[in-house]
Amino acid sequence: MTPTPENIDLLIEARWIATVDTNQVLKNHAVAVNNGIILAILPVTEARNRYHPTTRKTLNQHILIPGLINLHTHAAMSLMRGIADDLPLMEWLQQHIWPAEAALVSNQFVLDGTRLACAEMLRGGITCFNDMYFFPQAAAQAACEFGMRAAIGITALEFPTNYANDADDYIAKGIAAREACSHNPLISFCLAPHAPYTVSDRSFQRMATLAEQLGLPIHCHIHETKQEIEDSLKQHGQRPLARLSALGMIGPEFIGVHAVHLEDDEIAALAAANCSIAHCPSSNLKLASGFARVAEMQRAGINIGLGTDGAASNNRLDMFWEMRLAALLAKGLSGDASTLPASEVLRMATLNGARALGLEQITGSITPGKSADLCAVSLSESDCMPCFDPISHLVYVAGREKVSHVWIAGQCCLDNNTLLTGSDIHLESSTALWQNRLEVCIGAKST
Amino acid sequence: MTPTPENIDLLIEARWIATVDTNQVLKNHAVAVNNGIILAILPVTEARNRYHPTTRKTLNQHILIPGLINLHTHAAMSLMRGIADDLPLMEWLQQHIWPAEAALVSNQFVLDGTRLACAEMLRGGITCFNDMYFFPQAAAQAACEFGMRAAIGITALEFPTNYANDADDYIAKGIAAREACSHNPLISFCLAPHAPYTVSDRSFQRMATLAEQLGLPIHCHIHETKQEIEDSLKQHGQRPLARLSALGMIGPEFIGVHAVHLEDDEIAALAAANCSIAHCPSSNLKLASGFARVAEMQRAGINIGLGTDGAASNNRLDMFWEMRLAALLAKGLSGDASTLPASEVLRMATLNGARALGLEQITGSITPGKSADLCAVSLSESDCMPCFDPISHLVYVAGREKVSHVWIAGQCCLDNNTLLTGSDIHLESSTALWQNRLEVCIGAKST
Numbered sequence: 087m088t089p090t091p092e093n094i095d096l097l098i099e100a101r102w103i104a105t106v107d108t109n110q111v112l113k114n115h116a117v118a119v120n121n122g123i124i125l126a127i128l129p130v131t132e133a134r135n136r137y138h139p140t141t142r143k144t145l146n147q148h149i150l151i152p153g154l155i156n157l158h159t160h161a162a163m164s165l166m167r168g169i170a171d172d173l174p175l176m177e178w179l180q181q182h183i184w185p186a187e188a189a190l191v192s193n194q195f196v197l198d199g200t201r202l203a204c205a206e207m208l209r210g211g212i213t214c215f216n217d218m219y220f221f222p223q224a225a226a227q228a229a230c231e232f233g234m235r236a237a238i239g240i241t242a243l244e245f246p247t248n249y250a251n252d253a254d255d256y257i258a259k260g261i262a263a264r265e266a267c268s269h270n271p272l273i274s275f276c277l278a279p280h281a282p283y284t285v286s287d288r289s290f291q292r293m294a295t296l297a298e299q300l301g302l303p304i305h306c307h308i309h310e311t312k313q314e315i316e317d318s319l320k321q322h323g324q325r326p327l328a329r330l331s332a333l334g335m336i337g338p339e340f341i342g343v344h345a346v347h348l349e350d351d352e353i354a355a356l357a358a359a360n361c362s363i364a365h366c367p368s369s370n371l372k373l374a375s376g377f378a379r380v381a382e383m384q385r386a387g388i389n390i391g392l393g394t395d396g397a398a399s400n401n402r403l404d405m406f407w408e409m410r411l412a413a414l415l416a417k418g419l420s421g422d423a424s425t426l427p428a429s430e431v432l433r434m435a436t437l438n439g440a441r442a443l444g445l446e447q448i449t450g451s452i453t454p455g456k457s458a459d460l461c462a463v464s465l466s467e468s469d470c471m472p473c474f475d476p477i478s479h480l481v482y483v484a485g486r487e488k489v490s491h492v493w494i495a496g497q498c499c500l501d502n503n504t505l506l507t508g509s510d511i512h513l514e515s516s517t518a519l520w521q522n523r524l525e526v527c528i529g530a531k532s533t
Numbered sequence: 534m535t536p537t538p539e540n541i542d543l544l545i546e547a548r549w550i551a552t553v554d555t556n557q558v559l560k561n562h563a564v565a566v567n568n569g570i571i572l573a574i575l576p577v578t579e580a581r582n583r584y585h586p587t588t589r590k591t592l593n594q595h596i597l598i599p600g601l602i603n604l605h606t607h608a609a610m611s612l613m614r615g616i617a618d619d620l621p622l623m624e625w626l627q628q629h630i631w632p633a634e635a636a637l638v639s640n641q642f643v644l645d646g647t648r649l650a651c652a653e654m655l656r657g658g659i660t661c662f663n664d665m666y667f668f669p670q671a672a673a674q675a676a677c678e679f680g681m682r683a684a685i686g687i688t689a690l691e692f693p694t695n696y697a698n699d700a701d702d703y704i705a706k707g708i709a710a711r712e713a714c715s716h717n718p719l720i721s722f723c724l725a726p727h728a729p730y731t732v733s734d735r736s737f738q739r740m741a742t743l744a745e746q747l748g749l750p751i752h753c754h755i756h757e758t759k760q761e762i763e764d765s766l767k768q769h770g771q772r773p774l775a776r777l778s779a780l781g782m783i784g785p786e787f788i789g790v791h792a793v794h795l796e797d798d799e800i801a802a803l804a805a806a807n808c809s810i811a812h813c814p815s816s817n818l819k820l821a822s823g824f825a826r827v828a829e830m831q832r833a834g835i836n837i838g839l840g841t842d843g844a845a846s847n848n849r850l851d852m853f854w855e856m857r858l859a860a861l862l863a864k865g866l867s868g869d870a871s872t873l874p875a876s877e878v879l880r881m882a883t884l885n886g887a888r889a890l891g892l893e894q895i896t897g898s899i900t901p902g903k904s905a906d907l908c909a910v911s912l913s914e915s916d917c918m919p920c921f922d923p924i925s926h927l928v929y930v931a932g933r934e935k936v937s938h939v940w941i942a943g944q945c946c947l948d949n950n951t952l953l954t955g956s957d958i959h960l961e962s963s964t965a966l967w968q969n970r971l972e973v974c975i976g977a978k979s980t
Contacts, residue, residue: 167918171929371865401929414819415818428618
């Protein structure tokens with residue numbers, strides 16, 4: 087006797103599934119989803135007998151992967167995409183980015199900018215992003231509108247902005263934003279001290295204490311440039327990482343962003359402390375910061391995720407670019423083409439990011455019991471033919487434009503390349519308005 | 534009295550035009566085309582009075598650029614896209630690429646593979662490619678079917694293949710292919726000695742003589758890996774470039790491919806001889822060859838174009854990727870974010886490539902009198918917003934999927950993302966057939 091099929095919300099049948107909890111690729115399997123949770127991964131024929139889905143999606147030319155996790159961004163800076171390219175770092179910051187931010191950043195700026203970023207990220211298969219910017223409640227609101235998972239930064243630095251007066255004020259406002267979002271299961275928070283050169287010892291210590299009390303990750307720029315290290319040696323008599331370590335910041339909850347300039351003993355220390363790194367290869371090159379020692383960090387056992395950084399320094403919030411670039415750079419630097427293979431880079435862009443954010447029980451792989459945060463990538467077009475290895479194609483051949491479907495906690499956000507969430511938001515008009523204001527502010531030529 | 538408008542074939546009105554013969558961007562200008570030749574570039578309002586076009590194309594959200602020139606590829610290797618990724622170079626070559634080529638390469642393989650490559654390149658805005666492979670007549674046929682401009686290699690090496698027995702046989706067959714194509718104005722030829730480690734002194738000398746007699750460029754891999762240099766020192770007592778120089782190969786007609794490992798004096802020598810370099814950044818990283826010294830070569834005055842290399846080592850024939858990667862790497866290596874700005878990288882991908890191929894009177898910039906080889910890129914979608922500088926957006930923001938239109942010698946090959954040339958060729962079935970044969974040949978798992 088055939089048992090009665092079980093009613094479920096969603097069955098996704100795919101030609102290939104990369105679950106990421108192993109490196110194996112499943113062929114002609116299906117993912118069964120109910121109430122936003124992955125129930126099972128099983129052969130299509132078996133799934134059709136066992137389940138009666140409300141929605142069935144058949145993806146005959148696609149690889150289904152976990153939703154991508156962008157481990158470092160300043161989402162609202164999308165409004166400053168390409169505002170000042172090909173300039174030296176300090177000129178970029180001091181003459182363009184900081185004046186623009188000082189003049190214009192507001193709750194509405196962050197809301198509109200994060201909306202623009204969410205649309206871009208969702209279309210590119212990103213289901214979760216780790217954000218560091220001002221007005222965190224506005225960022226959280228935008229993520230909610232698009233149905234995205236986000237880790238929002240309780241950002242802090244010492245100097246005043248439109249958002250807050252001093253580090254204590256930043257922290258208080260960030261904690262309040264966290265409380266206001268406590269009802270939303272897709273929104274989590276990180277303590278986000280901006281960087282060693284903008285945050286005092288006292289504030290770092292406060293944030294280390296808070297991280298422990300609240301059980302939150304710490305998200306901080308670290309060793310991005312040589313200059314930052316030299317300045318720290320002058321001012322504090324030690325390198326930034328040593329200083330942060332002495333202040334109690336360095337532990338399993340620490341996510342160090344960039345980490346371009348590391349000595350061997352610093353890699354060993356980060357590994358011993360079970361830290362995570364957010365590797366941002368495009369940004370590291372575009373701002374001429376340098377080449378992160380990813381292969382060495384990986385060998386040491388550091389958990390490495392990938393981040394796009396903000397659109398003012400990348401200028402794409404595109405995890406496909408970061409995956410491919412990370413793999414290529416690691417090979418070029420090591421002199422060994424087998425360094426950082428495609429499957430490992432996919433893990434960085436998914437499960438490793440989830441682990442860094444303390445979300446590995448919830449997302450980052452296609453595993454029964456986890457949230458259905460999924461991304462389907464079509465490999466059907468002639469520029470993806472032939473296909474000998476779908477994971478290799480995902481990293482080296484496909485671009486983000488091949489992302490056809492995205493689900494977050496089972497909700498379909500992108501359906502056959504059409505955005506379903508946030509679709510009532512008029513990104514074009516709000517972006518044009520901010521562009522005009524920015525051009526006035528920095529005296530840019532109108533395009 | 535208003536003069537009667539002049540009848541012309543085509544008027545393309547664009548929001549922005551980057552002509553590349555200057556770094557200026559023209560706003561709301563038009564390109565007038567007749568008989569495949571660019572007549573004029575002028576403001577849209579003026580163009581509408583002056584011309585009566587058979588076809589008018591209005592591109593309100595686009596930047597029009599010269600068609601991209603892929604200065605180094607092995608087009609037919611598209612059939613081996615991703616066949617053996619993440620492997621050390623010698624294992625890749627000896628256990629995968631060479632056995633597959635030995636078993637399968639034929640006139641039909643090259644025809645089908647080059648067709649697949651042409652479709653990919655055209656969709657990505659490439660109007661001209663410099664090819665090095667076997668069965669050049671088949672490659673030329675594929676280019677003709679797609680209406681593409683191509684410089685086809687008179688490839689030669691010493692060892693026998695399915696195509697030819699020895700260097701003299703390769704050269705004779707290449708010369709015959711050139712004669713057979715002499716009626717096609719879009720097809721030119723290069724002498725293409727494969728590399729210093731596969732070609733003898735005698736054959737190099739023959740090809741240097743032929744290049745001079747026939748007025749052809751020379752297209753040759755050079756200093757791709759450290760191993761190649763060490764082997765040459767052992768075998769010939771000199772580095773490959775010195776050897777080629779002594780054999781009379783190094784002059785304005787020489788296009789050195791890769792050129793990853795160069796000493797200062799070698800850069801100076803290449804500059805002094807007015808050589809060109811085909812920089813292939815993706816391939817150099819993916820095969821772990823290293824980082825080419827592009828900023829130094831550029832400062833020395835070497836003419837540098839960009840190439841994708843073949844799809845077995847890249848795995849995208851994507852000049853947008855190469856442009857962005859070249860710009861990012863140059864910044865990372867130099868430690869200066871202003872190195873290799875977007876406008877310079879666009880010049881590499883267009884005019885510099887044309888110059889290397891001896892085609893600078895014909896293509897490479899939007900200049901009256903040149904062939905109408907053009908590419909339109911749409912910057913309208915939200916992931917390209919806002920836009921402060923369209924050339925910067927072209928390089929750092931847009932991907933090849935934003936290419937909407939391509940014209941070659943005035944013929945529309947891609948119209949609003951739809952391929953018009955070669956559209957009757959069944960790429961899917963021919964590629965599937967070769968994939969099956971390749972999988973049998975190398976014992977690959979079926980996907």
